[in-house]
Amino acid sequence: MILEMGRVLARSEIGDLGIVLNIAAPNIAAQARPGQFVHVRPGVRFDPLLRRPYSFNRIDRQAGEIELIVKPFGQGGDWIASRRSGDDLDLLGPLGSAFVIRRATQNLLLVAGGTGIAPMRVLAEHESARRNVTLVMGGRSIQYLWPSRLLPPTVEYVTTTDDGSFGIKGRVTDALRPLLAWADQLCACGPWPMLAALGRMRDEAARASAVFPGRQVLLDAEIAVEQHMGCAMGVCRACVVVTENGNARVCREGPVFGLGEMRFSEGEPATVGLSA
Amino acid sequence: MPWRRPRKKVDRPVNVSRAIEETLEELSADEDEDDSVELAGVDGASIVEAATGEADTGGRMPSPLAEQLSRVELSDTAVITPVRSAERTEHGVDLAVDAARSLRLKNPVLTASGTFGQGVEYAELIDVSRLGAIVNKGTTVLARPGNAQYRIAETPSGILNSIGLENPGAAGVAKKYAKAWAQLGVPVIVNVAGYSVDDYVRVVSEFAGIASVVAYELNISCPNVKGGMLFGCDPGLAADVTRAVKQETDLPVIVKLTPNAPDVVAVARAVEEAGADGLTAINTVLGMRIDTTKRRPVLGTGSGGLSGPAIRPIAVHITYQVAQAVSIPIIGAGGVTNAEDALEFLMAGASAVQVGTATFADPLAPLKVIEGLAAYVKIHGLSSIRDVIGVALPTSQQAE
Ligand SMILES: Cc1cc2nc3c(=O)[nH]c(=O)nc-3n(C[C@H](O)[C@H](O)[C@H](O)COP(=O)(O)O)c2cc1C
Ligand code: FES
Numbered sequence: 001m002i003l004e005m006g007r008v009l010a011r012s013e014i015g016d017l018g019i020v021l022n023i024a025a026p027n028i029a030a031q032a033r034p035g036q037f038v039h040v041r042p043g044v045r046f047d048p049l050l051r052r053p054y055s056f057n058r059i060d061r062q063a064g065e066i067e068l069i070v071k072p073f074g075q076g077g078d079w080i081a082s083r084r085s086g087d088d089l090d091l092l093g094p095l096g097s098a099f100v101i102r103r104a105t106q107n108l109l110l111v112a113g114g115t116g117i118a119p120m121r122v123l124a125e126h127e128s129a130r131r132n133v134t135l136v137m138g139g140r141s142i143q144y145l146w147p148s149r150l151l152p153p154t155v156e157y158v159t160t161t162d163d164g165s166f167g168i169k170g171r172v173t174d175a176l177r178p179l180l181a182w183a184d185q186l187c188a189c190g191p192w193p194m195l196a197a198l199g200r201m202r203d204e205a206a207r208a209s210a211v212f213p214g215r216q217v218l219l220d221a222e223i224a225v226e227q228h229m230g231c232a233m234g235v236c237r238a239c240v241v242v243t244e245n246g247n248a249r250v251c252r253e254g255p256v257f258g259l260g261e262m263r264f265s266e267g268e269p270a271t272v273g274l275s276a
Numbered sequence: 277m278p279w280r281r282p283r284k285k286v287d288r289p290v291n292v293s294r295a296i297e298e299t300l301e302e303l304s305a306d307e308d309e310d311d312s313v314e315l316a317g318v319d320g321a322s323i324v325e326a327a328t329g330e331a332d333t334g335g336r337m338p339s340p341l342a343e344q345l346s347r348v349e350l351s352d353t354a355v356i357t358p359v360r361s362a363e364r365t366e367h368g369v370d371l372a373v374d375a376a377r378s379l380r381l382k383n384p385v386l387t388a389s390g391t392f393g394q395g396v397e398y399a400e401l402i403d404v405s406r407l408g409a410i411v412n413k414g415t416t417v418l419a420r421p422g423n424a425q426y427r428i429a430e431t432p433s434g435i436l437n438s439i440g441l442e443n444p445g446a447a448g449v450a451k452k453y454a455k456a457w458a459q460l461g462v463p464v465i466v467n468v469a470g471y472s473v474d475d476y477v478r479v480v481s482e483f484a485g486i487a488s489v490v491a492y493e494l495n496i497s498c499p500n501v502k503g504g505m506l507f508g509c510d511p512g513l514a515a516d517v518t519r520a521v522k523q524e525t526d527l528p529v530i531v532k533l534t535p536n537a538p539d540v541v542a543v544a545r546a547v548e549e550a551g552a553d554g555l556t557a558i559n560t561v562l563g564m565r566i567d568t569t570k571r572r573p574v575l576g577t578g579s580g581g582l583s584g585p586a587i588r589p590i591a592v593h594i595t596y597q598v599a600q601a602v603s604i605p606i607i608g609a610g611g612v613t614n615a616e617d618a619l620e621f622l623m624a625g626a627s628a629v630q631v632g633t634a635t636f637a638d639p640l641a642p643l644k645v646i647e648g649l650a651a652y653v654k655i656h657g658l659s660s661i662r663d664v665i666g667v668a669l670p671t672s673q674q675a676e
């Protein structure tokens with residue numbers, strides 16, 4: 001992990017999903033792995049103060065480039081999202097844990113919600129040459145879907161929208177069931193309610209018999225989660241979530257966790273006990 | 277049937293439909309911008325100018341000092357690899373201070389409790405051995421899981437936090453980090469928290485004999501289980517804790533003042549009388565943010581502690597008041613981001629400073645403060661940084 005001054009190469013708007021920044025950051029790109037993130041300083045002063053975490057949306061080691069999806073919301077997000085080609089960006093990364101794709105996996109199922117597409121796109125790009133990849137993405141509407149032309153052509157792309165403006169009307173979990181039996185491995189990233197729904201599917205599978213289609217895939221599924229962060233260096237403990245092993249820092253032990261490790265409560269991360 | 281784009285090797289039926297882009301183009305036929313990559317030219321403006329449309333003055337008029345310091349070359353910050361330099365003096369300048377009675381440090385820059393973990397985390401990024409000392413995360417007798425989410429919220433020039441003293445307990449910390457601290461090559465001050473006088477004493481006893489531990493800092497911003505009053509709000513309670521810990525250890529004991537006390541100066545006087553070897557001013561200031569969409573406080577606990585540049589004037593003010601009331605050294609804390617901020621505290625009577633929240637934004641901030649102070653001593657031809665301690669106090673002005 002290093003501090004690196006990245007240089008914005010290009011900026012593009014992806015519907016209402018956010019702004020995609022293409023950044024030259026060869027040292028970070030050389031170390032980055034899918035699922036990891038970079039902590040970006042929103043300016044050069046201390047107002048706004050906190051860096052913002054962004055999952056890699058593309059890692060191009062050879063070119064020394066990374067890509068991030070930035071929602072232009074809030075003071076800090078706005079500043080970062082308005083960077084233009086040639087601007088500097090103060091980057092700290094790569095941080096956190098990464099998705100590990102098993103060697104034996106032939107059929108990889110990726111599940112994305114909203115900007116959770118970022119690490120799934122990295123996996124799609126890295127893995128599609130080696131195995132069959134199906135990406136299921138859900139969004140509020142068509143404006144929130146990742147453009148299919150920005151995916152490798154060999155990736156099968158399934159989409160759902162809440163309002164039915166494109167693909168299946170409904171949630172990603174609705175589209176998922178028929179694919180579970182096919183998949184050897186499942187990776188997901190998205191908002192907490194989506195991950196909690198996956199958690200419920202996993203619970204269902206865990207209770208069911210071994211012939212439940214896709215049971216093992218759900219049991220072994222990995223997810224990347226989000227939490228409000230401070231340092232992203234593992235020191236402040238602002239970012240903890242509750243796992244079966246107790247509190248875990250999203251910035252260190254995470255953001256990638258086993259789906260079965262994570263404790264949910266009503267579609268949100270479970271609450272930490274108040275005091276010892 | 278779901279829309280799918282087929283893989284080349286399809287092993288089950290898929291239903292091919294139009295690409296999202298085609299549909300989007302239809303939806304936004306009257307908007308001429310598509311999502312193609314835009315290559316904006318470099319216009320030569322600084323990042324801040326570009327963001328705000330204003331000239332970049334660093335948020336305030338550049339003072340002559342800020343200008344001088346900005347001309348000082350900092351070490352190349354593009355890629356940092358830690359280099360051990362325990363014996364290093366910064367540019368041959370005498371920066372040594374007594375951060376507390378019997379606690380001489382090679383320079384006056386410490387990291388603040390709760391913002392630097394156990395020191396090992398940032399060691400991956402910076403040379404921690406260059407720091408005057410580190411203060412570890414608040415440590416209690418028993419492990420604590422901490423507070424409910426959210427634990428952090430951003431505020432103007434600062435943050436609110438309500439971590440809830442999450443830590444693995446004193447015995448666990450001592451066991452896990454004694455070796456690592458020795459390897460870091462930096463003095464460690466253990467930040468002690470508790471809910472009874474006995475708690476503080478027990479935490480301190482767990483660290484006895486660890487060579488890297490050079491002092492204790494008592495976090496008295498904790499509620500006393502008997503009555504719920506914060507130790508740091510009551511001069512009597514604060515003195516009781518100080519006295520008990522002084523009896524337990526021969527190491528210097530620093531008491532960390534809370535600005536939320538009705539009379540901070542009275543607490544400072546009481547703990548000095550009870551034997552404290554130094555003071556830290558200040559801990560976080562109580563504050564709250566409301567989420568207007570959810571119509572409830574942002575932090576899980578409602579209120580939390582405000583830190584960062586937002587509280588610097590409060591911290592400098594308290595340092596200035598306390599410095600006139602006690603004769604033990606003071607460590608200033610609250611919103612230090614650069615050498616000029618640190619000098620404010622030193623001139624207000626502090627003998628050292630802690631850098632806390634600023635490190636989250638700029639992990640190099642503590643080292644930049646050290647380099648900036650060294651540059652200041654050089655530029656002004658001082659014999660040591662100690663020459664500036666307390667120069668802004670009314671008494672020293674009279675003496676001159
Ligand atoms: C996330 C966070 C955690 C903190 N934890 C502790 C703690 O455990 N014990 C303590 O005495 N102070 C704690 N503090 C207070 C700081 O040590 C410091 O006194 C305060 O933040 C003011 O300095 P700053 O503005 O440079 O951060 C914490 C502050 C922050 C931001
Ligand atoms: S954000 Fe500070 S510990 Fe994770």
